[in-house]
Amino acid sequence: MSACGYENGLISIDEAIQYILSTPKTLATESILVKNSLSRYLSEAVYSPVNLPSFDQSAVDGYALCSQQTDSKEQVFQLIGEVRAGEESHLALSEGQAIRIFTGGKIPDGTSTVARQEIVKIMDDQNIRIVENLNIGVDIRREGEEVKYGQCLANVGQYMNIGSLAALSMAGVQRVSVYKQAKVAVVVTGDEVAQSQNSLSNAQVFDANGPLLKNWLKQYGIDAHVIHVEDQASAVTALFEGLKSEYDVIITTGGVSVGDYDFVRPCSFDVGFQQVFWKVKQKPGKPLYFAKYEKQQKNCYLLGLPGNPAAVYVCMQVYGKLLLDALQNKREQKSGFKAKITHDLKADHRERFLRMVATFNQSTLEVSALAKQQSHMLSNLMLTDCLVRIPAAKQINAGELVDGLFI
Amino acid sequence: MSACGYENGLISIDEAIQYILSTPKTLATESILVKNSLSRYLSEAVYSPVNLPSFDQSAVDGYALCSQQTDSKEQVFQLIGEVRAGEESHLALSEGQAIRIFTGGKIPDGTSTVARQEIVKIMDDQNIRIVENLNIGVDIRREGEEVKYGQCLANVGQYMNIGSLAALSMAGVQRVSVYKQAKVAVVVTGDEVAQSQNSLSNAQVFDANGPLLKNWLKQYGIDAHVIHVEDQASAVTALFEGLKSEYDVIITTGGVSVGDYDFVRPCSFDVGFQQVFWKVKQKPGKPLYFAKYEKQQKNCYLLGLPGNPAAVYVCMQVYGKLLLDALQNKREQKSGFKAKITHDLKADHRERFLRMVATFNQSTLEVSALAKQQSHMLSNLMLTDCLVRIPAAKQINAGELVDGLFI
Numbered sequence: 001m002s003a004c005g006y007e008n009g010l011i012s013i014d015e016a017i018q019y020i021l022s023t024p025k026t027l028a029t030e031s032i033l034v035k036n037s038l039s040r041y042l043s044e045a046v047y048s049p050v051n052l053p054s055f056d057q058s059a060v061d062g063y064a065l066c067s068q069q070t071d072s073k074e075q076v077f078q079l080i081g082e083v084r085a086g087e088e089s090h091l092a093l094s095e096g097q098a099i100r101i102f103t104g105g106k107i108p109d110g111t112s113t114v115a116r117q118e119i120v121k122i123m124d125d126q127n128i129r130i131v132e133n134l135n136i137g138v139d140i141r142r143e144g145e146e147v148k149y150g151q152c153l154a155n156v157g158q159y160m161n162i163g164s165l166a167a168l169s170m171a172g173v174q175r176v177s178v179y180k181q182a183k184v185a186v187v188v189t190g191d192e193v194a195q196s197q198n199s200l201s202n203a204q205v206f207d208a209n210g211p212l213l214k215n216w217l218k219q220y221g222i223d224a225h226v227i228h229v230e231d232q233a234s235a236v237t238a239l240f241e242g243l244k245s246e247y248d249v250i251i252t253t254g255g256v257s258v259g260d261y262d263f264v265r266p267c268s269f270d271v272g273f274q275q276v277f278w279k280v281k282q283k284p285g286k287p288l289y290f291a292k293y294e295k296q297q298k299n300c301y302l303l304g305l306p307g308n309p310a311a312v313y314v315c316m317q318v319y320g321k322l323l324l325d326a327l328q329n330k331r332e333q334k335s336g337f338k339a340k341i342t343h344d345l346k347a348d349h350r351e352r353f354l355r356m357v358a359t360f361n362q363s364t365l366e367v368s369a370l371a372k373q374q375s376h377m378l379s380n381l382m383l384t385d386c387l388v389r390i391p392a393a394k395q396i397n398a399g400e401l402v403d404g405l406f407i
Numbered sequence: 408m409s410a411c412g413y414e415n416g417l418i419s420i421d422e423a424i425q426y427i428l429s430t431p432k433t434l435a436t437e438s439i440l441v442k443n444s445l446s447r448y449l450s451e452a453v454y455s456p457v458n459l460p461s462f463d464q465s466a467v468d469g470y471a472l473c474s475q476q477t478d479s480k481e482q483v484f485q486l487i488g489e490v491r492a493g494e495e496s497h498l499a500l501s502e503g504q505a506i507r508i509f510t511g512g513k514i515p516d517g518t519s520t521v522a523r524q525e526i527v528k529i530m531d532d533q534n535i536r537i538v539e540n541l542n543i544g545v546d547i548r549r550e551g552e553e554v555k556y557g558q559c560l561a562n563v564g565q566y567m568n569i570g571s572l573a574a575l576s577m578a579g580v581q582r583v584s585v586y587k588q589a590k591v592a593v594v595v596t597g598d599e600v601a602q603s604q605n606s607l608s609n610a611q612v613f614d615a616n617g618p619l620l621k622n623w624l625k626q627y628g629i630d631a632h633v634i635h636v637e638d639q640a641s642a643v644t645a646l647f648e649g650l651k652s653e654y655d656v657i658i659t660t661g662g663v664s665v666g667d668y669d670f671v672r673p674c675s676f677d678v679g680f681q682q683v684f685w686k687v688k689q690k691p692g693k694p695l696y697f698a699k700y701e702k703q704q705k706n707c708y709l710l711g712l713p714g715n716p717a718a719v720y721v722c723m724q725v726y727g728k729l730l731l732d733a734l735q736n737k738r739e740q741k742s743g744f745k746a747k748i749t750h751d752l753k754a755d756h757r758e759r760f761l762r763m764v765a766t767f768n769q770s771t772l773e774v775s776a777l778a779k780q781q782s783h784m785l786s787n788l789m790l791t792d793c794l795v796r797i798p799a800a801k802q803i804n805a806g807e808l809v810d811g812l813f814i
Contacts, residue, residue, distance in 0.1 A: 035618040038625065053783065055609065061666035084638070084668060086599030088610045102666040104599045104714065106610040117665065146784045154789055162623050163720065163788025163814075170615035170716055170785050172607065192493030192511045200579065202462065203495045203513040208577035211442040216569050218445065231491070258524065259468035259509040261491060307511065309577055313570065337767045360744045363808055364770050376460070377553045378577050381570025382561055401770055407570075 010281045013318075013351050013389070016288065017333055019276050020322045023292055025299050026329040027180040027248060034168050037160040037176050039221035041328040044177035046154040051144035052171055056107040059139040062116040063128060064101045064108050066093035072113075072134045079126050083108060098128055107140055114139040147171060157330060179328035182248035184224040186213045187239065189255035189264060190307050191231045208309040208378060209253040216316050220324060224251075231255065236267040244271055244293050244300040248327060251320065254307025256289040264304045265289055273302055281392065283350040284311035284375035288319065301327075308375035314353045317387060317407050336405035339365040339388070345396035352392075355384040356404065367404055417688040420725075420758050420796070423695065424740055426683050427729045430699055432706050433736040434587040434655060441575050444567040444583050446628035448735040451584040453561040458551035459578055463514040466546040467523040470535060471508045471515050473500035479520075480540045486533050490515060505535055514547055521546040554578060564737060586735035589655035591631040593620045594646065596662035596671060597714050598638045615716040615785060616660040623723055627731060631658075638662065643674040651678055651700050651707040655734060658727065661714025663696040671711045672696055680709055688799065690757040691718035691782035695726065708734075715782035721760045724794060724814050743812035746772040746795070752803035759799075762791040763811065774811060 011019075029043040058064065065077055077098035083089045085104035093099060093110035101107070101114065116139060119132040147153065153171055158164055160178070168176065193207045194200045210226045217224040225247075229239050236255070243250050255264040256278070265278065273291040280288045288311075289304030303323055305312045321334065339358060356367040367388050370380035388404035390396060418426075436450040465471065472484055484505035490496045492511035500506060500517035508514070508521065523546055526539040554560065560578055565571055567585070575583065593616075600614045601607045617633045624631040632654075636646050643662070650657050662671040663685070672685065680698040687695045695718075696711030710730055712719045728741065746765060763774040774795050777787035795811040797803060 035621065038622045050613075052786070054612070059783070061664055061669075084599075085597060086608070086611050086638075088608055100667075102668060103664060104597070104612065141781075141783060146779055146781075147786055153786060158789060162619060162626065163785070163791055165622055166615045166619035166716055166720060167785040167788045169618040170613055172613040190492060190511070192491075201493070201495055204493050205461070205511065206457075206577055206579040208573045211576045212569060212573035214442065215445045215572055219569065231493075257468055257510060260507075261509060262468075309573055313573060338770045340770045360772070363745045363747045363772050365767070365772060366770075372553055374548075374553075376466070376548060378570070378574040379459070379554055379560060381574045382565060384570055 010279045010286070011277055013280060013282050016277060016280045016290070016319065017322060019290060020319050021326050021331045021333070023276050023290070024301055024323060024326045025294065027182065027327050029177050030180055031175050031177050034165060034173055034176055037165055037178060038162070040160045040178040040181065041325075041330050042154055042156055042158040042160065042176055043179050043329070045152055045156050046168060046173055046176060048147045048149055048151045048153050048171045048173075050147075050172050051149050052147035053141045053143055053145065056143050057141050058101045058103055058105045058107060058114050059141050060114060060116040061102050062114050062139065063098045063120055064093060064111040064114050065098050065130070065134070066095050066110045066112050068095060068112065072130045073132055074129060076123065076127055076129050079128055111140070112136050159330075181222055182324055182327050183246070184217055184222050184249045184251060184324075185243045185247040186210065186217070186224050186226040187243070187250060187252040188226065188228045189231060189236065189252055193228065193254070193307075195228050209307070209312050212309060212312060213251060213253070213316065216320070220321070222324070231261045231263060233263045233267055236263045237270045240267055240271045240273075244273070245298060247300060249323065250300060250302045252302065252304045253312050256304040256306060257287040268302050268304075281350055283348065283352045284308060285315045285353075286350070288315055290319075306375070309378045310355075310373075310375045313378070313381065314387060317405070318353065334405050336403055337365055338401050339367040339404055341388070341396055341398060341400055341402050342366050342368045343398050345369065345390060347393050347395045348390070350392055352390045353387045354390055355380055356386050356388045357383055358386045358404070358406070367402065417686045417693070418684055420687060420689050423684060423687045423697070423726065424729060426697060427726050428733050428738045428740070430683050430697070431708055431730060431733045432701065434589065434734045436584050437587055438582050438584050441572060441580055441583055444572055444585060445569070447567045447585040447588065448732075448737050449561055449563055449565045449567065449583055450586050450736070452559055452563050453575060453580055453583060455554045455556055455558045455560050455578045455580075457554075457579050458556050459554035460548045460550055460552065463550050464548050465508045465510055465512045465514060465521050466548050467521060468509050469521050469523040469546065470505045470527055471500060471518040471521050472505050472537070472541075473502055473517045473519050475502060475519065478540060479537050481536060481538070483530065483534055483536050486535055518547070519543050566737075588629055589731055589734045590653070591624055591629050591656045591658060591731075592650045592654040593617065593624070593631050593633040594650070594657060594659040595633065595635045596638060596643065596659055600635065600661070600714075602635050616714070616719050619716060619719060620658060620660070620723065623727070627728070629731070638668045638670060640670045640674055643670040644677045647674055647678045647680075651680070652705060654707060656730065657707060657709045659709065659711045660719050663711040663713060664694040672698075675709050675711075688757055690755065690759045691715060692722045692760075693757070695722055697726075713782070716785045717762075717780075717782045720785070720788065721794060724812070725760065741812050743810055744772055744793075745808050746774040746811055748795070748803055748805060748807055748809050749773050749775045750805050752776065752797060754800050754802045755797070757799055759797045760794045761797055762787055763793050763795045764790055765793045765811070765813070774809065
């Protein structure tokens with residue numbers, strides 16, 4: 001390969017990341033049902049509308065007892081009724097009485113402790129005997145012992161994963177305020193990219209970028225619109241003109257390098273976009289382009305990815321994720337990991353994101369580069385589970401620590 | 408809490424996992440479009456229908472040259488035309504000639520090397536000069552250098568993530584054979600579980616399990632049907648009778664313990680299910696129940712989760728995932744990780760899955776337990792990013808290695 005990348009004016013990966021984090025204006029917020037909030041970021045903190053548990057309840061299937069005796073072994077209780085889980089009962093216990101109760105059942109007034117059924121002998125219809133000593137207050141989940149009414153359950157910026165969604169549901173939170181997710185259009189450029197898998201000419205390639213971005217965004221939680229456009233300035237300009245007012249983000253692939261048919265940048269200028277940056281000292285993805293269109297109420301951001309699928313894959317994991325997060329006011333660089341590399345790595349003049357496999361050796365994370373890292377090659381993605389960032393112009397030795405992120 | 412868990416007949420976590428992996432009969436296969444194959448497992452290997460690249464192509468924007476001279480610096484070439492990416496051209500080069508070419512463009516016959524445009528001076532409309540020495544065959548991606556026609560791209564069992572989907576798309580693979588995903592019904596039992604967030608009686612709790620499982624399955628790739636059923640044997644039996652012939656998997660929550668209103672097990676027997684196991688020496692999730700209904704062409708598996716949301720969460724991550732994978736012929740225990748625990752941990756008589764936070768200290772993964780681990784408590788799920796398995800009856804000291812899995 002040629003030694004491109006020595007050009008002036010290229011920014012570093014860290015600078016590019018800072019632009020991506022700081023440029024976008026946060027999207028509006030909306031109120032949605034908690035059960036539909038998967039993959040969203042909270043725009044308002046959530047306070048508990050209840051105590052959890054919201055009443056004293058049994059932790060087991062057994063018997064609620066009323067007894068002031070500390071030595072309850074062999075004590076006999078008179079059975080006066082039953083409380084099922086979910087049942088509102090007005091039964092109350094007096095000394096020496098018991099009520100059959102089930103896990104989650106509301107503790108009757110007068111209860112001193114609960115005996116799980118494994119330590120209870122049923123003598124007859126009306127009497128039970130306890131076969132072990134039992135302290136006061138055993139197997140009772142107390143009202144508010146986990147969460148108090150009004151307590152903060154989740155802060156602004158909380159990511160709604162399965163766990164947070166379940167926890168808010170449990171506290172009876174019905175709706176949450178979240179940042180809207182970007183409306184995203186994906187524009188695949190390049191006459192060499194076949195529009196369909198059936199109509200490939202001799203000089204064309206199959207489209208990996210369309211399916212890649214469509215599914216990446218689906219996993220992120222966004223149903224993106226994918227459009228193919230021919231390499232004609234008028235067509236690209238007309239497309240951008242229509243998209244900029246309808247979408248929050250346009251992600252393009254191809255057409256951002258220095259070729260005569262690289263129309264993405266000039267056509268974006270034609271419709272009013274301003275360049276934030278173009279070209280990053282990185283491999284893959286050097287031609288990466290980022291632009292903004294900000295007009296009163298309507299903003300649109302254009303992330304111009306290179307055409308090579310590996311560059312698309314890496315740039316989307318690194319920059320695309322940050323951009324979509326930043327629009328939801330999550331302006332943090334993915335934390336990632338440190339790992340030991342298992343082999344030497346020759347220096348390269350550009351900073352690189354290498355596709356690697358991560359494994360645990362005891363508690364130490366180790367990473368190993370896969371073969372075929374060139375930007376037009378994708379087949380190693382079957383095995384890739386992390387991207388590792390290798391500084392420019394630095395020989396890496398086996399055992400050194402490197403920075404990476406899981407994908 | 409009481410010291411339940413000493414019962415006889417409980418199986419270990421490892422035994423339960425083995426039953427979950429070995430019991431299910433693999434689902435049928437189907438052919439689907441690659442672009443729709445996210446989250447699926449391949450049932451047939453995929454061989455490349457093409458070479459990749461499928462023709463010799465330029466790796467840069469520049470000029471295809473024909474020159475037998477090794478010292479090309481200052482050599483002048485006659486420009487005879489242009490080849491755009493995607494264009495099928497019949498232009499061919501003779502000694503001393505050049506053709507303008509763009510990244511991905513098909514290399515013309517007669518080309519000896521490619522000069523990237525940064526090292527080319529345009530003299531006039533018809534002549535260019537090279538300003539650096541250039542070897543033979545530079546910046547040409549050779550046909551088949553990444554993948555050869557007929558080469559295996561993906562094996563049986565390959566998980567279709569974004570990367571594998573993109574790699575197959577790039578090779579022009581249109582359809583893949585995959586295992587069907589299970590049709591899943593979620594049955595939330597328990598009269599104490601409010602059917603809606605608006606109609607909570609004094610003795611009821613909000614439903615966390617329905618939203619939890621619905622969204623967990625959504626993330627797995629399955630659109631599950633969620634049903635609430637009252638604690639009445641006739642209702643549960645009638646429901647199971649209908650579901651067993653329509654669904655591959657029934658996941659229930661609650662009703663699998665030893666209470667008088669725990670109808671899941673007896674009602675599953677009523678409609679022909681056979682118990683595979685019941686009760687596991689674990690915390691949370693001791694009452695876990697697994698049963699099968701296998702009749703000629705129609706199998707159905709019932710995973711009876713406890714009612715406590717934390718047990719549901721943990722059992723789904725551990726056992727539910729394995730069951731759904733096994734139905735797609737993926738019969739492996741999730742690999743997980745080893746990590747150093749940052750603090751002491753008291754022994755417990757049962758083996759436990761604890762909700763923890765994982766962080767990297769240099770390349771060493773460290774885990775720390777969160778507060779409020781009881782099985783009816785969920786609020787720590789806002790922070791949880793891994794489950795750590797702690798052996799029974801063993802005091803753990805800070806710095807010891809423990810096994811875990813990311814969630």
